[in-house]
Amino acid sequence: MSEFALAASVLLARPSDDAIFLVHRSASLRFMGGFVALPGGKVDPADTDIRYCAARELFEETGVLLGNTTVNPSDLRRAVLAGQAKVPDIAEELLQPAGRLITPPFSPMRFDTSFFVALLPPGQIAEVWPGELDSGEWWHIRDALNAWKRGELLLSPPTYSILELISDHRSHDWAGLLQRELDLVATRRVPPIWFSPGVRMIPLDCAGLPPTQFMNSFIVGTGPRILFDAGPADPGEQEALLEEAAGVQGVILTHHHPDHVGAAQRVRDELGIPVWSHFDAAGRLPGLTIDRFIDDGTILSLGELELHVLHTPGHAAGHLAFWEPKHRLLFASDLVSTVSSLIIAPDDGDLATYIASLHRIQELPVRLLLPSHGPPTTRGHALINRTLEHRARREEQLLVALAAGKRDIRELALELYRGSTEETLRLAELQIESGLIKLRREGRL
Ligand SMILES: [Zn+2]
Incomplete structure (x- = not known):
């Protein structure tokens, strides 16, 4: 069995003006919750093939039917959603294959997604019924990309990349174009993963214990750019990082743990850039040259992004997080994770200061929280709350066990x-x- 779930996504085009239909995923969805994306979803056991899956998902999510029916389409949609009817088979030519993408390893949920282009059949309208999706809208691609750049539209990374690729092309050409381009993306060691303008994520194998084996480095900035963390110790992974980070102005280590600093010296030497960290982290990194200390209150101007440095000790002394007010991003490093709870070990961690740090970041207005381990989340506050509750529960259990002798x-x-x-x-x-x-x-x- 494949380790990836098979899925299909549809670029639904309105041929009259080459607009595309984008859907807003409910924040409660486990995968890409809260993001704006293409209609689509996982293959059902009852789906005859991937193309059928695409047509079924498109019909369920937008009501657009790529085939004929004698039934009232709304009634049919209701019946399909209730599992009482099947989407009729579709004419093959209505879905044009447009390439495949595999979710990079930052996410424990990984999909092998096939893309298709469908032209809106005459006389039909696309309409989202709230549920797994909150809403759906037609967008001119340039408008969607500009809204993304202004921070008004949170596109999922593959949706953003796809819109960039097709932005100046007629919808009739999208399928062929994407097939060629996505094939090229698949050959890249580290695919482009943009979570926000000027924020590229680079997940690499940093030899942590599963499920935190992968660690997300970020390249941040729209003018000058900074690399956050240089984790991998493995030479191959280091090569990949060096290649992607070429041209950055510096590397910031969010804390001293090995999975965040394994490539720091090599990045410094080979890219000829300075390494920055908090003073308390530097003291725990003997042998590594730290060129500058940064601390709470420092503001880094990186083109259109302005990063506020937050000293957030607890998981590690000298732990730094970064808040970007314009797009309301929080680079949380190891304060929280979307794949596991984090270790607070007594030699360099401190539970009380960790909890104080969590309370502090909870006060910030955050639309997207980007952790070092696991996928970024639009539900950062809920994650911080869950983490605080988890710690409180553990403390209670500890007190009970102690009382029991x-x-x-x-x-x-x-x-x-x-x-x-x-x-x-x-x-x-x-x-x-x-x-x-x-x-x-x-x-x-
Ligand atoms: Zn750590």
Whole structure:
């Protein structure tokens, strides 16, 4: 079985003015929730093939039917959505293949998506019924791209890349063009992943423990550009990073952990750029030349982006996060993750300051939170809340276990993290130790 879920997306075109129909995904969706994207979805077991999947998704999501029916289309759509009817088979020529893309490894949910171009059949209208999607709209491609640049439209990265590729072309040419271009993208070691204007994500294998094996570096800026984190220790992954980061003005290390700094010296030497970090991180990186210290309150002007440096210790001393007010972006590094909870180990972490840092970033207006591990999320505040609740629950469990007479860290780990592997238990012991230090400092132990 493929490790990727098969999916189909449709570029629905209005041939009269070459507009494209874009849908707003509900924020509650696990994959790309809150983003504006193309209609489409995963292959159903009942789908006869990928083309049928595309036609079915298009009909379910927009009501546009690429075939004939004797039934009232709205009634048919209701019945299809309720699982009581099937979308009629479509005429092959109504869906033109337009290439494939595979979700890069930043996301635990990975899709092998086939794209198709469909021209809106005469007499039909596209209309979203709220549910998995909030709304849908026709866009002239240039207008959509300009709205994205102004920060008014949050396009999913593949949707943005596709719109750029087809922006000056007639809808009749989209399919052929995309097929050629997406084939080229597939050959690239690191595909272009744009989450916002001037924000490119570069997920690389940084040899962390799964599910945090991949770490997202970012190249940020619309004039001068800065690289956030240089993680990989593997020479091949380092090569990829060096290639993509050519031309940046500096590299900022968000903290000192190995999966964030593994390529820092090489990036400094081979690109000839300075390395910046917080003072407290620099002290934990012997042997690495840090050219400049940055701290809370520093503002980095990177073209149209203005990054506010936030010193957010707790996960690590000298941990930095970055907030961009215009597009309301928060580069959270390892304060939170969308794929796992993060370790607060007592040698360099501190649970109480970690929680204070979380409370601090919770106050910021954030539309898109970009973590180091896992996909960026439009529900940053919910994620921070969940993380705080998770910590509070763990503390409660710890107090209960202590009250029940458990005294030994191993005993506590076995109790609180029941059923865990030996590897997880070792990490759990570190978490528990951090929890005990916090309770002792607060006079609660
Ligand atoms: Zn870390």
